[in-house]
Amino acid sequence: MSKSTPFAREDVMQAYLDSLLQSPEDPAEVTANTARLLEQATADIIAKEPVVAPVAEPVIAPPVTEEVTDTAVEQLSGAVPPPVKTTPVKDMLENRFQALFFEVAGLTLAVPLITLGGIHRIEKVGGLIGKPKWFKGVMLHRDQKINVVDTAMWVMPEKYDQNLAETLNYQYLIMLGDSLWGLASDKLVNTVTLTRDEVKWRESGGKRPWLAGMVKEKMCALIDVYQLIAMLNSGLGSNDQTP
Numbered sequence: 001m002s003k004s005t006p007f008a009r010e011d012v013m014q015a016y017l018d019s020l021l022q023s024p025e026d027p028a029e030v031t032a033n034t035a036r037l038l039e040q041a042t043a044d045i046i047a048k049e050p051v052v053a054p055v056a057e058p059v060i061a062p063p064v065t066e067e068v069t070d071t072a073v074e075q076l077s078g079a080v081p082p083p084v085k086t087t088p089v090k091d092m093l094e095n096r097f098q099a100l101f102f103e104v105a106g107l108t109l110a111v112p113l114i115t116l117g118g119i120h121r122i123e124k125v126g127g128l129i130g131k132p133k134w135f136k137g138v139m140l141h142r143d144q145k146i147n148v149v150d151t152a153m154w155v156m157p158e159k160y161d162q163n164l165a166e167t168l169n170y171q172y173l174i175m176l177g178d179s180l181w182g183l184a185s186d187k188l189v190n191t192v193t194l195t196r197d198e199v200k201w202r203e204s205g206g207k208r209p210w211l212a213g214m215v216k217e218k219m220c221a222l223i224d225v226y227q228l229i230a231m232l233n234s235g236l237g238s239n240d241q242t243p
Contacts, residue, residue: 089115089212089224095196101189101220102174104151105167108220109183113191115225117175122148122184132235133157136184139173144180147232148173151183155238179229192218207239 089112099110120141125148127137134154139146152168153160173182194215199222201213210231212224231240 087226089222089226090196090201093196096193097196098191098193099215099222100174100191101218102172102183102185103187103189104155104183104185105164107152107155108189108218109151109155109223110215110218110220111174111176111223111225115177117177117179117182119175119188120146120173120182122170122173132237134237139182146173146175147181149181149183149232151185154183157237157239176225176229176232179232181229181232210238 092114093112098113100113100116101108101110103109120139123139123141125137125139128135134150134157136148136150139148152164169186170184172185172188174185175182198216199213200216202208202211210224210228212222212227214220215222231238
């Protein structure tokens with residue numbers, strides 16, 4: 001039996017992304033084709049090498065054998081999160097910048113590399129009762145306990161059903177800045193050099209401060225990582241109103 005993604009036609013996706021940027025009341029759902037890929041750039045590379053990075057296998061950390069317990073999760077959840085930058089990502093970017101493209105259930109998302117905290121292979125994730133449905137659990141990575149977000153459920157909760165869940169094949173964790181939050185991802189696509197003019201920036205105000213804008217040619221949502229971290233720290237979903 002074949003599995004389908006929420007959207008299949010490019011014109012439907014284009015219309016949706018346009019409305020998402022202009023109407024803060026519309027639900028979040030997007031889609032694009034899949035591919036595979038990478039982990040590699042540092043801030044120095046971004047600043048000195050404004051070119052498309054070659055496709056490469058991500059650097060995968062060895063499996064973690066320590067068992068995740070509810071106590072460990074509670075300790076993490078009770079910790080005071082570090083301060084989050086409040087400057088919109090749009091104001092942090094040079095005219096040319098690189099972004100990592102990745103996919104979740106056919107949905108293509110992008111994060112500027114200057115806000116990318118790293119990429120890990122997803123290993124054992126321990127769940128916790130009483131947390132938001134999009135909180136997948138905690139993954140132990142070396143000496144850190146990472147909060148794992150079920151990205152499909154967070155971004156498009158209204159489209160998340162059993163059929164969509166069956167299409168998910170989370171393999172990678174996209175780390176957000178210096179935080180301990182990571183977005184679960186099916187596929188890594190590529191790093192691409194963009195210009196500010198290639199992005200249709202989100203209108204100011206309204207909901208979805210996590211959505212910086214849309215990469216026009218790629219039909220892809222560009223994430224404002226620091227706004228997203230602030231929402232996750234507050235336990236908010238993608239469509240929730242920020243304080």
